[in-house]
Amino acid sequence: MNANKPQPLRPATIPDKATVDGLEQKWVPSWEASKVYAFDAEAPKANVFSIDTPPPTASGSLHVGHVFSYTHTDVVARFQRMRGKDVFYPMGWDDNGLPTERRVQNYYGVRCDPTLPYVKDFTPPYEGGDNKSSKAADQLPISRANFIKLCEKLTEEDEKAFENLWRNLGLSVDWAQSYRTISNQAQKVSQAAFLNNLARGEAYQSMAPTLWDVTFRTAVAQAELEDREMPGAYHRIVFEGPEGPIFIETTRPELIPACVALVAHPDDERYQPLFGKTAKTPLFGVEVPILAHHLAQKDKGSGIAMICTFGDVTDVIWWRELNLPNRAIIGFDGRIISEAPDVIANSKNPSLYQELAGKTVFTAKELLVEALKASGEMIGDAKPIQHPVKFFEKGDKPLEIVSTRQWYITNGGKDEKLSKSLIENGRELQFHPSFMRVRLEDWINGLNGDWLISRQRFFGVPIPVWYELDSDGNPKFDNRIAPTLEQLPVDPSSDVPAGFTEEQRGKPNGFVGEVDIMDTWATSSLTPQLAGGWLFDQEKFDRVFPFDLRPQGQDIIRTWLFSTLLRSELEHGVLPWKNAAISGWILDPDRKKMSKSKGNVVVPNELLETHGSDAVRYWAASARLGTDAAFDEGQMKIGRRLANKLLNAGRFALSFELPEGITEVSEPVDQAMLAALAEVVQVATQAFENYDHTKALETTETFFWTFTDDYLELVKERAYASGDQTPQAVGSAVIALREALSILVRLFAPFIPFAAEEVWSWWQEGSVHLSPWPSRDEVGFQDATLMKLASETLVMIRKTKSDAKVSMKAELDRVVLAGPATLQALAEDLKAVGKISELELRESETLRIESFEFKPEELQ
DSSP, X not given: OOTTSOOOBOOOOXXXXXXXXXXXXXXXXXXXXXXXXXXXXXXXXXXXXXXXOOOOBOSSOOOHHHHHHHHHHHHHHHHHHHTTOEEEOOOEEBOOSHHHXXXXXXXXXXXXXTTSOOOTTOOOSOSOOOSSOOOGGGSEEEOHHHHHHHHHHHHHHHHHHHHHHHHHHTOOOOGGGOEETTSXXXXXXXXXXXXXXXXXXXXXXXXXXXXXXXXXXXXXXXXXXXXXXXXXXXXXXXXXXTTEEEEEEESOGGGGGGEEEEEEOTTOTTTGGGXXXXXXXTTTOOEEEEEEOTTSOTTSTTSEEEEXXXXXHHHHHHHHHTTOOOOOOBOTTSBBOSSOOHHHHTSSOHHHXXXXXXXXXXXXXXXXXXXXXXXXXXXSOOEEEEEEEXXXXXXXSBOEEEEEEEEEEOOSSSOHHHHHHXXXXXXXXXXXXXXXXXXXXXXXXXXOSOEEOEESOSSSOBOOOEEEEOTTSOEEEXXXXXXXXXXXXXXXXXXXXXXXXXXXXXXXXXEEEOOOEEOXXXXXXXXXHHHHTTTTOHHHHHHHOSEEEEEEEGGGIIIIIHHHHHHHHHHTSSOSEEEEEEEOOEXXXXXXXXXXXXXXXXXXXXXXXXXXXXXXXXXXXXXXXTOXXXXXXXXXXXXXXXXXXXHHHHHXXXXXXXXXXXXXXXXXXXXXXXXXXXXXXXXXXXXXXXXXXXXXXXXXXXXXXXXXXXXXXXXXXXXXXXXXXXXXHHHHHHHHHHHHHHHXXXXXXXXXXXXXXXXXXXXXXXXXXXXXXXXXXXXXXXXXXXXXXXXXXXXXXXXXXXXXXXXTTOOEEEEEEEEOGGGGGGHHHHHHHHTEEEEEEEEOSSOEEEEEEEOGGGGO
């Protein structure tokens, strides 16, 4: 890389007109051809700045929120590159998992049926679905292999469109470092990490209660949950207790057949005499124990609850800690299973259960409520309530809890030692802003179970194990067969383990392959390994890992940030990065978070075409990390104006001839302007180092408008050599203008890279994005007070003319100006810019215009 080496000047080539329009088409291919953003694979580790870039989900379209957060990352990458760092800035595509499957289903009008055979040269029913939900019955069932091919085809097309948008936005990504989370290489990394977890006892399989989405027929992890306020109702029902009726208030009477106990708080005096005894369930008369547990709430309902397998996550805790039987009655489709629990089949009312079998939960509730009313075991009418209900974040129906065999990775939810270690690591990680750290700690402290990573889907990384079958053809789940590292990646549903043949698949004493895939986070949690070349390029991995920066959104701290932290701890025993930069959300005009699910997102393509990439980047960069920002096209208009102003300021500053032999900035006001700019450089640099890009932009922009409004006006007559100016005075202005322009263009380069590159190209060799970041020492002047004094004086002169309602070009015959003695250094420039024939200066501590006289003709 050639950063930090000053580039040679050449005679300026200034266009007659300059505009931001079309700069993307000019510079994007130029940057690619010149490999401006290419990572130096031979760079020493000490000089590398590596970024664990978020891989966007390739399932549909990007929205303006992506533009917002990815711009925040890019300004950091550009700053670090100009600081002389070899920036490792890859881009990944998160292209497997449920969002992709849903998009493929709707786009092509198909659904996966793994029982069907592969069809060669398959053509889907149509292409170009609107990506809205459609009924499975209307979708053509196809084989898993055909379905996966369509997933791969559509994600490749989406990724090309995304890449073009990122390029046009000006992301300084090294596209040679791209990766896909479904590629063979990514699958090998994911499977190898899983097998390492398995070998160390960190991955395990368990038959246990599982949060289940009945629509997608898949298990759901704790990190994928969200609570939604839903209508419900309390039903007051009667259990037959040992000393009389026991009243229970429940929102789920349909689970009475699954009831395994009653529970109250151990300190509840009302129920202490009943602990250890039994009660009989309404309708079925099944005896269940009455138990004590601290999670029961004395002030909720009647203070005693029924434990059912399983109504909610608290039922699971009670079931596990109180060692209760499992009488689950809800199937994978969300309907009541046909086979009743033994105690129900042998109860006083087994026929009632048969009426429930096959019914939805909603219908079963209606039937049971009617039966309870008829038997007199429901007291009064149901009481309507609003209460939080758990949903899969991408689902439309409440989750159920069913018993399934699933794969888990330890995450600290059951291991206090691991939990403490993760919290300690999180405290070593530098969060920007720092208050975001508490979200990670709250999540870790709130975990109540391990990470469920298996999914009953099709397009994803297969879990790489097979199981031996016994003589009856049943899987021996404890007799797992794992592939070697050299065999990876594998798909156990089609590949054969060593020592077996395909003919033994599914046969007694043969084998069967695992059909589940990994949760997408189980792959995305390995983005440092995927991007860094773990297992494939150890030298590169050693250079870039641990990474310097993880940029991401605040809503996925509990998922992506935590899971990456976990996998790095388990695999490497170190933090995966040094810094985490957390972006806020984009809010719509109603101050609501923009999201695809809410239908309030804005697609960025039109914004980039209307306002230009620099303008959109300016809007994004105007928001600080961790701060929510309103979608504001007004800010984009300001950004476009700024970019255009930089072009015009560049044309102006480069339009003057430098007198021969002049090499120094000699005039006090020129020196003061550069000294003020040096202060800007210092503040902007410190802000960037503190991950406060907004302060760097604000500081630079504030100076820039003073520079164009005041300094350019002040010195332009001198720069034009339009009076009795000495060559030294003229040359001082010309050199100061060029030096200031050079620094300003570099300060703006991370934010408005297209306009900055355009101006730079008019008189500099190479790219501004590989030029050295400006330093205070580059200027050499320290006292900026005269520039401030000049600006204040200009304001007074302009106000004088404005109050007199004359043009700013109106000539003043005589002005008496009082102020510090240093005003003398500004006299000639003030006369020129103010159109003043005679300027008398009087020394005073207070700056003021004591008197003024316009030329008579100016007042006529």
